[in-house]
Amino acid sequence: MNKKETRSIRIQAERSQNREHSVPLYLTSSFLFDDTEQGRALFAEEIEGDVYSRFSNPNTSEFIEKMCALENAEAGVAFASGMAAVFSGFGALLKSGDHIIASRSLFSSTHQLLTKILPKWGITHTYVDADKPENWEKAINQNSRMIFIETPSNPGLEIIDLEFLGKLKSKHNLILNVDNCFATPALQTPVDYGADLITHSATKFIDGQGRVLGGIIVGRSELILEIKFFARQTGPALSPFNAWILSKSLETLSVRMEKHSENALAIAKHLEGNPELDFVKYPFLSSHPQYELARKQMKLGGGIITFSVKGGYEQAKKFMDSLQVASLSANLGDTRTIVSHPASTTHSKLTEKERAAVGITPGLIRVSVGLENVNDIIEDITQALEKSR
Numbered sequence: 001m002n003k004k005e006t007r008s009i010r011i012q013a014e015r016s017q018n019r020e021h022s023v024p025l026y027l028t029s030s031f032l033f034d035d036t037e038q039g040r041a042l043f044a045e046e047i048e049g050d051v052y053s054r055f056s057n058p059n060t061s062e063f064i065e066k067m068c069a070l071e072n073a074e075a076g077v078a079f080a081s082g083m084a085a086v087f088s089g090f091g092a093l094l095k096s097g098d099h100i101i102a103s104r105s106l107f108s109s110t111h112q113l114l115t116k117i118l119p120k121w122g123i124t125h126t127y128v129d130a131d132k133p134e135n136w137e138k139a140i141n142q143n144s145r146m147i148f149i150e151t152p153s154n155p156g157l158e159i160i161d162l163e164f165l166g167k168l169k170s171k172h173n174l175i176l177n178v179d180n181c182f183a184t185p186a187l188q189t190p191v192d193y194g195a196d197l198i199t200h201s202a203t204k205f206i207d208g209q210g211r212v213l214g215g216i217i218v219g220r221s222e223l224i225l226e227i228k229f230f231a232r233q234t235g236p237a238l239s240p241f242n243a244w245i246l247s248k249s250l251e252t253l254s255v256r257m258e259k260h261s262e263n264a265l266a267i268a269k270h271l272e273g274n275p276e277l278d279f280v281k282y283p284f285l286s287s288h289p290q291y292e293l294a295r296k297q298m299k300l301g302g303g304i305i306t307f308s309v310k311g312g313y314e315q316a317k318k319f320m321d322s323l324q325v326a327s328l329s330a331n332l333g334d335t336r337t338i339v340s341h342p343a344s345t346t347h348s349k350l351t352e353k354e355r356a357a358v359g360i361t362p363g364l365i366r367v368s369v370g371l372e373n374v375n376d377i378i379e380d381i382t383q384a385l386e387k388s389r
């Protein structure tokens with residue numbers, strides 16, 4: 001059972017005496033001790049077992065085990081949301097005085113965490129532009145401890161060279177932490193290039209149906225141990241119900257990502273050259289500035305495309321309001337196509353200058369391509385673009 005698709009389907013919490021085929025939901029906050037001695041030994045971590053769902057739960061453990069199998073990782077910790085995972089990765093492993101090197105194009109809350117929250121505790125950062133790889137090494141100083149990146153980035157779809165960073169982090173003894181939310185392990189496994197930690201918002205493609213929040217970090221055991229300790233004490237635990245949903249979702253991740261990617265590529269190709277657009281961006285379009293790199297480190301291009309309407313915010317608004325099938329929502333990674341306007345929603349907390357630096361123009365539209373019939377999505381986007389003129 002060594003193929004990832006099989007493992008993500010077949011890994012399962014131990015069966016109960018009821019011989020259930022599909023894993024049950026362990027909706028319980030705590031677990032019984034056989035006797036006082038067992039309680040003592042469990043707390044002393046002399047024996048393994050579930051004690052309290054803030055620490056572990058069979059549904060959460062199953063989800064973690066599947067994610068480790070998919071990401072080729074040794075161990076993991078699950079969280080209540082993607083941001084709880086991002087924060088815990090920083091909180092557990094960094095101390096006052098430490099320095100993070102990060103790709104400039106990041107999900108807005110991660111950017112807020114780096115610029116507004118971590119500096120309160122004396123943790124600083126330097127941003128590096130994805131198109132200037134020579135700057136990564138220049139950004140490293142004696143206090144640097146972690147490299148944090150998103151590839152592809154949200155929403156700019158910038159691709160960062162994982163092999164290059166894998167070598168750089170080894171040379172300087174840094175922790176390479178990759179937010180793999182857009183590609184998912186079905187399309188990209190950064191551990192294979194030397195990444196130490198993989199961080200996810202499981203809320204997106206991992207759930208895949210827009211139902212629950214969740215997050216996870218998987219990676220090297222000794223780092224995961226520290227993150228586990230941090231999470232156990234601070235309490236950002238994933239609920240058993242959400243873990244049950246997410247673990248079930250992993251059974252279909254690889255087929256979903258193939259279809260998301262197939263639909264997204266077809267739409268991106270169809271939109272390229274549309275007179276209403278300044279550009280269309282998709283990792284597997286040959287016009288993408290890092291096309292070759294995307295082809296090297298990703299199996300397929302993923303479910304997200306971006307484009308920019310020539311008429312800025314006013315045209316973007318008309319386009320969005322003319323859509324009849326696609327949903328207007330802030331989420332992504334759903335079976336249903338979702339269209340969003342990053343400048344006025346997810347990335348509105350950035351200054352105009354910060355948005356411009358990562359390519360978030362007033363006319364930028366992000367499409368999270370769903371699993372509907374692709375012709376219906378193309379038709380919807382085309383008619384809305386016509387109406388937006």
Ligand SMILES: Cc1ncc(COP(=O)(O)O)c(C=O)c1O
Nearest residue numbers: 081082083107154181201203214
């Ligand atoms: C790339 C990326 N990382 C992290 C997050 C945060 O995840 P969550 O909303 O589950 O906290 C998001 C959410 O959109 C994201 O897109």
